[in-house]
Amino acid sequence: MKQRLGLIAVALWLVTAVAMAVVFVRGNTAPGSDGRTALLLQESERNFVLAEMRSLLVANRTITAALAAGDAAQVAKAARAVGMAEAHDRAPSLLAKLPLDFKRLAMAMHGGFDGLAAEAEAGAPMPALTARLLEQLDRCIACHEGFRIDTPR
Numbered sequence: 001m002k003q004r005l006g007l008i009a010v011a012l013w014l015v016t017a018v019a020m021a022v023v024f025v026r027g028n029t030a031p032g033s034d035g036r037t038a039l040l041l042q043e044s045e046r047n048f049v050l051a052e053m054r055s056l057l058v059a060n061r062t063i064t065a066a067l068a069a070g071d072a073a074q075v076a077k078a079a080r081a082v083g084m085a086e087a088h089d090r091a092p093s094l095l096a097k098l099p100l101d102f103k104r105l106a107m108a109m110h111g112g113f114d115g116l117a118a119e120a121e122a123g124a125p126m127p128a129l130t131a132r133l134l135e136q137l138d139r140c141i142a143c144h145e146g147f148r149i150d151t152p153r
């Protein structure tokens, strides 16, 4: 009897562990109407993510302007501002809803901005820095191609 209970406990633990792993990988998602994966978020969470997105666009604009002006210090400053240090999420419940692929793409992008900042600080020539920014834009594009945000009622 005791052994039975032990087995049941282990089985329940396993089910929970697997369920948590599935949530970690899949997040809270559904197939979107346009073929992309839809993140299912509350309106406030969607607003939070989109506000962060708009600041990424502004950062890209700032970096592009600095590249055009040949100002490496400004490139580094603007890139660092959207690097990993900015990625630690202020909303853990939101983080749990994001699928693993999405988090990977987001981390690669934030890490890439740190890489760009480091190269600018190390005195890399402007064309090399521009090529780095281009890689970053490809990351924006890759994620937008794969994901959208829906707010179910």
Ligand code: HEC
Pocket (backbone or CB within 6 Å): 050, 051, 053, 054, 056, 057, 060, 102, 103, 105, 106, 109, 136, 137, 139, 140, 141, 143, 144, 147, 148, 149, 150
């Ligand atoms: C990890 C995924 C991911 C990455 C990386 C990413 N985005 Fe986004 N972005 C999204 C999603 C999802 C949306 C919502 C799209 C939708 O619902 O159609 C979005 C929306 C946006 C929007 C629209 C904001 C609004 O108010 O409607 C802008 C602007 C934007 N992203 C800019 C960027 C820029 C610039 C980069 C790269 C520096 C970037 N994003 C990188 C996932 C990403």
